[in-house]
Amino acid sequence: MSPTPTYNFAYLDEQTKRMIRRAILKAIAIPGYQAPFASREMPMPYGWGTGGVQITASIIGPDDVLKVIDQGADDTTNAVSIRAFFAKVANVATTTRTADATIIQTRHRIPERKLAEGQILVYQVPIPEPLRFLEPRETETRKMHALEEYGLMHVKLYEDIAKHGEIATTYAYPVKVEGRYVMDPSPTPKFDNPKMHMSEALQLFGAGREKRIYAVPPYTEVVSLDFEDHPFEIQTFTDPCAMCGAEGVYLDEVVLDDKGGHMYVCSDTDHCEERRLSGHRGVLSGDPLEAAE
Amino acid sequence: MNTTSDAVNVTLPPPVPATPVASHSSVALMASSPQIDPPDRFALRDGSESHKGEGGAPLLKVEGLSKYYGTRMGCADVSFSLWPGEVLAVVGESGSGKTTLLNCLSTNLEPSFGRALYRMRDEEFRNLYELSEAERRFLMRTDWGFVHQNPADGLRMTVSAGANVGERLMAVGDRHYGRIRATALDWLGRVEIAADRIDDEPRSFSGGMRQRLQIARNLVTSPRLVFMDEPTGGLDVSVQARLLDLLRSLVSELGLAAVVVTHDLAVARLLSHRMMVMKDGRVIEAGLTDRVLDDPREPYTQLLVSSILQV
Amino acid sequence: MYVAVKGGEAAIANAHALLADRRRGDRAVPALRIDQIVQQLGLAVDRTMGEGSLYDQELAALAIMQARGDLIEAIFLVRAYRTTLPRFGYSRPIETEKMLIERRISATYKDLPGGQLLGPTFDYTHRLLDPAIAEGGEVAAPVTREADAAHTPRVTDLLAHEGLIEADSGGLRHNDEPKMNDSEREVGDLTREPLQFPLDRDLRLQALARGDEGFLLALGYSTQRGYARSHPFAGEIRIGEVEVELDVPELGFAVSLGRIKVTECQMVNQFKGSAKVPPQFTRGYGLVFGQAERKAMAMALCDRALRARELGEDITAAAQDEEFVISHADNVQATGFVEHLKLPHYVDFQAELGLVRRLRDEFEAAQEPRQEAAE
Numbered sequence: 001m002s003p004t005p006t007y008n009f010a011y012l013d014e015q016t017k018r019m020i021r022r023a024i025l026k027a028i029a030i031p032g033y034q035a036p037f038a039s040r041e042m043p044m045p046y047g048w049g050t051g052g053v054q055i056t057a058s059i060i061g062p063d064d065v066l067k068v069i070d071q072g073a074d075d076t077t078n079a080v081s082i083r084a085f086f087a088k089v090a091n092v093a094t095t096t097r098t099a100d101a102t103i104i105q106t107r108h109r110i111p112e113r114k115l116a117e118g119q120i121l122v123y124q125v126p127i128p129e130p131l132r133f134l135e136p137r138e139t140e141t142r143k144m145h146a147l148e149e150y151g152l153m154h155v156k157l158y159e160d161i162a163k164h165g166e167i168a169t170t171y172a173y174p175v176k177v178e179g180r181y182v183m184d185p186s187p188t189p190k191f192d193n194p195k196m197h198m199s200e201a202l203q204l205f206g207a208g209r210e211k212r213i214y215a216v217p218p219y220t221e222v223v224s225l226d227f228e229d230h231p232f233e234i235q236t237f238t239d240p241c242a243m244c245g246a247e248g249v250y251l252d253e254v255v256l257d258d259k260g261g262h263m264y265v266c267s268d269t270d271h272c273e274e275r276r277l278s279g280h281r282g283v284l285s286g287d288p289l290e291a292a293e
Numbered sequence: 294m295n296t297t298s299d300a301v302n303v304t305l306p307p308p309v310p311a312t313p314v315a316s317h318s319s320v321a322l323m324a325s326s327p328q329i330d331p332p333d334r335f336a337l338r339d340g341s342e343s344h345k346g347e348g349g350a351p352l353l354k355v356e357g358l359s360k361y362y363g364t365r366m367g368c369a370d371v372s373f374s375l376w377p378g379e380v381l382a383v384v385g386e387s388g389s390g391k392t393t394l395l396n397c398l399s400t401n402l403e404p405s406f407g408r409a410l411y412r413m414r415d416e417e418f419r420n421l422y423e424l425s426e427a428e429r430r431f432l433m434r435t436d437w438g439f440v441h442q443n444p445a446d447g448l449r450m451t452v453s454a455g456a457n458v459g460e461r462l463m464a465v466g467d468r469h470y471g472r473i474r475a476t477a478l479d480w481l482g483r484v485e486i487a488a489d490r491i492d493d494e495p496r497s498f499s500g501g502m503r504q505r506l507q508i509a510r511n512l513v514t515s516p517r518l519v520f521m522d523e524p525t526g527g528l529d530v531s532v533q534a535r536l537l538d539l540l541r542s543l544v545s546e547l548g549l550a551a552v553v554v555t556h557d558l559a560v561a562r563l564l565s566h567r568m569m570v571m572k573d574g575r576v577i578e579a580g581l582t583d584r585v586l587d588d589p590r591e592p593y594t595q596l597l598v599s600s601i602l603q604v
Numbered sequence: 605m606y607v608a609v610k611g612g613e614a615a616i617a618n619a620h621a622l623l624a625d626r627r628r629g630d631r632a633v634p635a636l637r638i639d640q641i642v643q644q645l646g647l648a649v650d651r652t653m654g655e656g657s658l659y660d661q662e663l664a665a666l667a668i669m670q671a672r673g674d675l676i677e678a679i680f681l682v683r684a685y686r687t688t689l690p691r692f693g694y695s696r697p698i699e700t701e702k703m704l705i706e707r708r709i710s711a712t713y714k715d716l717p718g719g720q721l722l723g724p725t726f727d728y729t730h731r732l733l734d735p736a737i738a739e740g741g742e743v744a745a746p747v748t749r750e751a752d753a754a755h756t757p758r759v760t761d762l763l764a765h766e767g768l769i770e771a772d773s774g775g776l777r778h779n780d781e782p783k784m785n786d787s788e789r790e791v792g793d794l795t796r797e798p799l800q801f802p803l804d805r806d807l808r809l810q811a812l813a814r815g816d817e818g819f820l821l822a823l824g825y826s827t828q829r830g831y832a833r834s835h836p837f838a839g840e841i842r843i844g845e846v847e848v849e850l851d852v853p854e855l856g857f858a859v860s861l862g863r864i865k866v867t868e869c870q871m872v873n874q875f876k877g878s879a880k881v882p883p884q885f886t887r888g889y890g891l892v893f894g895q896a897e898r899k900a901m902a903m904a905l906c907d908r909a910l911r912a913r914e915l916g917e918d919i920t921a922a923a924q925d926e927e928f929v930i931s932h933a934d935n936v937q938a939t940g941f942v943e944h945l946k947l948p949h950y951v952d953f954q955a956e957l958g959l960v961r962r963l964r965d966e967f968e969a970a971q972e973p974r975q976e977a978a979e
Contacts, residue, residue, distance in 0.1 A: 007688060011688075036798035036800065037798055038797050038798050039798065040687045040795075041683040041936065042684060042687070043684045045943060046937045046940030046941060046944075047937075047941035047942075047944030048940060048943075048944050050940075070947070071949075071951045072951065075610050075611075075613075076612060076948055077612045077615065077616060077948075078947055080612040080613045107947075109951055126941070137927055138927060138931075139802065149464065150464075151460050151463045151464025152464075154463035154464075155449075155459070155463060158455070158456050158459055158463065158474075159452060162453055162455060162456070163453075164963060165966070168959060170952070170955035170956055170959050171955045172952075189952065189954070189955040190955070209941055211798040226468075227468055227469060227470040228468050228469045229469055235955060235958055250954075252954060253950075253957065
């Protein structure tokens with residue numbers, strides 16, 4: 001039988017890393033443009049973050065500090081699994097603290113804490129093509145991007161307003177990057193869209209199954225699509241976080257009983273913990289040490 | 294044969310000598326197909342006039358256009374010029390090549406030979422078959438319209454009427470929902486679709502309504518040239534009449550040039566200033582519509598004209 | 605008082621332990637061995653190698669064992685392993701006309717040089733469950749014969765000799781332009797470059813060869829039921845071993861790396877002519893690792909259907925839609941994305957909940973004149 005396999009640093013062989021880095025550089029040179037890359041099979045299934053993992057694997061070095069979040073939390077199962085993967089194949093330091101991380105791999109959220117120069121945010125993307133559900137053909141959407149034909153996108157927004165009185169997209173809300181390419185920011189809630197604009201950090205987007213990488217370099221203009229008379233608006237929550245009292249952050253709904261009782265807590269678990277450690281309290285938090293267990 | 298007192302009343306002013314550009318194109322290349330150069334102005338049956346453009350340059354100059362499918366001929370040696378505000382009918386029976394010609398002119402098909410020079414908004418003449426994909430698509434969205442015989446082919450059936458009309462505006466950068474909607478409402482009014490249908494999908498429209506919606510969708514960006522493929526085909530007779538009236542008034546109001554393919558001579562009579570008769574892929578007769586219909590010279594044209602049912 | 609949920613790491617560890625336990629099952633029952641799977645579940649091994657795109661029977665058997673018999677999971681394991689392997693070259697194309705044939709049939713001729721060789725086929729078995737197999741008794745030795753590659757010409761070569769079938773990997777283009785000489789063409793590699801539609805036939809065939817058997821079977825079936833018809837005949841199906849040879853520049857000649865078993869299917873399809881070329885039959889091609897006849901035949905039917913554009917046919921059915929077929933043929937991608945729905949999506953769901961609640965409030969408010977209290 002074949003010999004037991006040994007793996008290169010961060011799993012991918014150097015040739016593959018080189019190929020991915022070239023795609024990343026191309027993506028950075030053309031903000032918002034989906035650069036094709038020869039995505040590899042990874043040890044986790046397509047759809048479970050292989051694009052993000054391939055990007056992280058190509059850029060991570062022994063001195064990096066890695067944070068992995070899913071739905072804003074470090075402790076959701078897939079985030080745990082990916083963090084363990086890199087701990088195993090790269091032996092890098094990992095953290096749950098946004099402030100301490102050099103690379104943050106994320107699914108569906110941008111951290112509440114403002115990111116700094118030198119940090120890289122790696123997004124996991126299921127469907128990179130913002131026009132996909134309006135036009136299933138790749139041959140057509142490619143042309144539409146090349147010719148800057150985005151009328152169809154606005155038709156969809158127009159229909160929403162005609163039907164619902166407002167734009168009905170609540171996550172994966174399309175944006176225009178540097179005034180040229182329309183991009184899907186990944187299924188982050190539209191609440192997070194403003195964070196992408198003029199960020200100090202580098203934002204990389206990886207779609208493993210669809211084989212595309214795209215990027216928003218630091219200090220890049222990222223504008224959510226809208227109409228002049230129906231401007232883009234983010235979600236608001238009526239109550240602050242029940243644990244730490246934070247306002248202006250994205251909250252998760254937690255069901256407490258089967259009589260409709262529910263409460264809202266920070267989706268970003270690190271942000272919540274940090275606030276509680278500095279003394280902030282919400283209505284339903286107990287002793288700070290107990291809550292952090 | 295149909296002689297009417299109207300025909301007698303048409304007064305043709307003495308022809309103005311054609312400008313050098315026009316005469317070059319009309320004389321040099323078209324030995325094989327009959328073609329006449331229309332005078333600068335001529336009155337139509339209903340008293341409206343067609344104009345040559347400022348300076349008299351045509352909008353479209355077609356030279357020796359031919360399309361072959363292997364050895365089978367789709368159309369051959371078609372040449373003509375089209376002036377701004379002028380409607381040209383291409384008439385023939387099934388298999389005459391008129392639809393092939395239309396598809397070549399609108400660049401949906403690539404011809405085997407020949408060229409079509411189009412005067413762009415910057416006054417430059419460009420050969421349509423040498424345009425880049427980007428230029429071609431831009432032209433189709435702004436300067437041209439294409440009215441399909443089956444309106445479902447020219448509409449987004451799963452999107453509201455308002456969005457159908459507004460799409461071209463949004464495609465060229467319009468970003469004010471209220472204004473887009475107001476423009477769409479205005480156009481629905483002009484094509485006689487009730488305002489309260491603006492949010493309905495064309496799926497719920499009758500054939501005539503869909504066709505009128507298609508027309509609105511095409512005209513909202515004030516195109517200079519509209520291609521029409523049997524625009525009244527498949528519609529009830531009374532609906533046809535209403536649609537033709539609408540088309541005629543829009544064409545004259547907006548100064549549109551149009552190439553209308555039809556097998557129905559009545560449509561040609563009502564809509565066009567000039568017409569070409571096609572048979573087996575070739576143009577066998579051409580001229581002012583009234584002249585061709587009232588005084589057909591070719592035997593085939595005579596046959597067509599005499600076959601019109603008198604009701 | 606609410607305590608935030610934690611412990612994902614521990615949960616995962618426990619889940620893995622449970623999985624290992626279920627995989628082993630009742631400890632009193634003897635454990636499976638790799639060689640048992642290779643020997644006695646050979647067709648599962650063949651499918652795993654074919655769709656895993658890696659020829660290694662023991663590795664495939666291990667994958668099947670690790671996957672508890674779930675073949676798509678096993679295929680995934682093989683693919684993930686394949687990714688890590690260094691590539692040191694490309695073999696010469698295998699020569700199926702020199703195959704050491706175990707099975708060879710043709711539906712287009714009653715008899716032909718080389719004969720009809722049934723091989724180890726299920727075809728004429730009566731599908732009656734047979735407990736005797738489970739009782740393990742002696743299995744008699746079968747009749748054998750010498751392989752005779754020299755006298756078993758390919759059926760498609762016989763037809764080509766008379767000009768009755770289009771040239772191999774040639775094909776009519778609808779405007780009759782000749783194809784680029786094949787020796788000049790670079791063969792693509794879909795594991796090394798991202799696919800870009802429209803595809804050339806080499807990349808399509810690669811995608812089909814590793815595509816899901818069930819998906820391709822259904823599509824092939826659809827072409828027989830009127831969803832794009834190509835009048836297929838099974839020109840030839842052959843199963844056997846072929847030599848894999850690698851050119852070694854330093855030695856100046858090719859070195860044999862060994863033999864692999866493959867299944868090859870040549871479908872003979874609807875003829876086509878044009879202004880310059882008289883009518884000829886057209887081809888559909890299938891090639892897979894191991895003994896996988898159903899897959900090879902389905903692949904050949906799909907190959908032919910996907911050549912619609914090349915052959916100037918109207919595209920009316922799903923099987924002819926290249927983007928549709930090729931984008932969805934890879935079961936590793938498909939299962940990844942379908943199953944990713946199990947991952948938490950509560951943040952996005954929260955966003956939708958918010959919108960729906962608000963729209964419902966607005967709806968109620970519009971129905972009744974008085975104001976509703978805000979949530």
